[in-house]
Amino acid sequence: MATSPISELNDRARDVFRLVVESYLGTGLPVGSRTISRMNSLSLSPASIRNVMQDLEELGLLAAPHTSAGRMPTETGLRLFVDGMMQAAEPSVEERRAIEAGISEGGRIEEALSAATAALSGLSACAGIVMVPQREALLRQFGFVPLNDRQALAVLVGQDGSVENRVLDLPEGVSPIALSEAANYMSARFAGLTLRQAGEQLRGELERDQTALNGAARALVERGLAIWSADAQQRPVLIVRGQANLIDAAAAEDLERVRQLLEELEGKQEIARLLEGALGASAAKIFIGSENKLFSLSGSSVIAAPYRGGDGRVVGVVGVIGPTRLNYARVIPMVDFTAQTLSRLMR
Template sequence: MSVTPISEMSERTRDIFRLVVENYLGTGAPVASRTISQLPGLNLSSASIRNVMQDLEELGLLSSPHISAGRMPTETGLRIFVDGIMQVAEPSEEDRRVIEQQLAQSGPIENALAAATTALSGLSSCAGIVLVPKREPTLRQFSFIPLGQTDQGAQALAVLVGEDGSVENRVIDLPPGVTPSMLTEAGNYLSARLGGLTLRQAQERLAQELVRDRATLDDVARDLVERGLAVWTSDASDRPILIVRGQANLIDEHASADLDRVRQLLEELEGKEEIARLMESALVASATKIFIGSENKLFSLSGSSVIAAPYRNGDGRVIGVVGVIGPTRLNYARVIPMVDFTAQTLSRLIR
């Protein structure tokens, strides 16, 4: 079906279409002609509005879920509205304040990314999503801090400092017989031999070094060194590339009427690889991208929308994507600038 471009619609038809879509996005319910007739500025009867809405339905821009019900935009109608009619403003002062405050208190960049999803999910009433950049930190220093005895035995805090100044730590179980001096020795060994390498390079170097220095390190110290690096290398390979927060927001007051769609969307969020691939397609975008419903085959069943914007490092290179996922009846005019502002704020933090 060919769709009439916005430029070829009469002003009256365009106004009625805009009001139907805006009312639907605000309420989540089909919009009746009587509702539109009571809005200021049109001065049209319900019958005249109903005729225009019928024309828009024949064009494939509106649909009616029931014979006696009002009308709602189709996915094609939503796309035309978003691209050709909707007015996008700057995010509100309140939205800016919430986003900046949450990200400013986040600490390391990984925490900032998680904070971004939390802020977006809370403000948009959708699920917030961030595609985490795949990166391997360059190592500068290792150290081990004893934590004493627990029910599981002796433990220590393995601390890794990256060349970029980032600091991460993990709790590890210690082999029997480890003394504080052994912890110091293992930390010094790792720092001296593996500094300046990525985790993958360090793992390869360590295997060679331990064979060569078998006489230098006793069995306990060698075990400790291997454990200290293993906790980082396995953690890096298992680290999820997608952070999702706020799935519960997707089950709102309208969900009971469409439980199958909500269930399908939640299943799609569980399969993070598919969502991640969709987000990766936004990596090449220079601005915010909007995916509406079945435009992407991933959402052909759930009828969901994604708004995603790339964020950049200090060199201006796109390294990740932040956005929201929710039903197609999103408040696009508010959420689009909100997502864009979050991406800009992340980019400033990373620089």
């Protein structure tokens, strides 16, 4: 059923709808007409409120769980509330300080991003997430360590001191001399370049037949660059913190939903693809429940905002994942503030 925009609801319906949603987001429990009637802001009898709630249910904004006489907002109702009625609350001074302190304590960019995610998770009582900017590290040194006749450990050292290892399948008949020759060639020719630049330079030299390599060493160089380049493109650069926050007292009544959500959090590549939908947003973007396939089974919400690098371009996304009943009015500005703080860090 198509939902009417909030402007088409009369004042009484808007007031009742707002109170039901706010009460539900605060308690996680269905809300009854008697609860609404006790609120000072309305002068309506429980019977009148029941009639309004019934109308809102017919519009698809509220639903009545079979175990309760109370009502709760549907995902459609939550979307209508967030987009048209919610009054956002700016982060408090203490919350701002906690976010800024966590970020400032980080050394490397990845550490600062992890600290920001942990701070956001703790303040929001959700799982915090951040997409790390895709950075093309500069290369310093390569090495190949033989493991057996058919495999070697490919070692890459970056100019920032990072070291990464990958197991590489060897062409048949590769000798230790060829391993050493390939490693020396790569270290000499590609130091100071990114993987992408190294690949382009190698392809140019091969096309011009300018490499001083024999067939075995040449094949090693090509395979080495290929495995590193493919890994860099496919790796989900995502930090998740605070999954334990998703298991609270209210969640104990819905353990299957929590189990499903924790499983979904393991699929970081899928989450990264979801967050890419927020890269073009000017502020926080909200995904509620089944609005995204990834979290449709667990009925979870995602609030994510982009942050920018020194040149003003978007380089990543930071946000939270939690139940659909989370406090949107408080958490959305908190996510926005974290994104703004990270943008200042990147300058």
